[in-house]
Each structure stands twice: as structure tokens, then as C-alpha cells.
Amino acid sequence: MNKNRQQLVTKAASAHRDSLRKNLQHRLEIARAQGNDALVRQLEAEASYLNLN
Numbered sequence: 846m847n848k849n850r851q852q853l854v855t856k857a858a859s860a861h862r863d864s865l866r867k868n869l870q871h872r873l874e875i876a877r878a879q880g881n882d883a884l885v886r887q888l889e890a891e892a893s894y895l896n897l898n
């Protein structure tokens with residue numbers, strides 16, 4: 846039972862991280878399309894901080 850629970854936690858953490866990465870990528874695409882360089886730098890720093898890049 847404990848091993849099964851650990852697998853679920855690991856899977857949930859992975860899904861959460863993937864969701865964060867996709868959301869950040871989408872926000873970066875929009876910021877770039879709008880020419881918002883300050884926001885692009887901020888989002889790139891966020892990605893670096895979260896080790897998503």
C-alpha cells in the first residue's frame with residue numbers, strides 16, 4: 846500500500862510540474878508575441894528558478 850501511495854505522489858508531482866512548464870511556456874509565447882521584453886525576462890527567470898527550462 847505504501848509503495849502504491851508513493852507512486853501516486855510521484856505521478857501527481859510529475860503532472861504538476863508538467864502543468865507548470867506548459868503554463869509558463871504559453872505565457873512566454875504570449876509575452877514574446879506582444880513584444881513585452883520585460884515580462885519575457887521575468888518569465889525566463891521564473892523558469893530558471895523552478896528549473897523548468
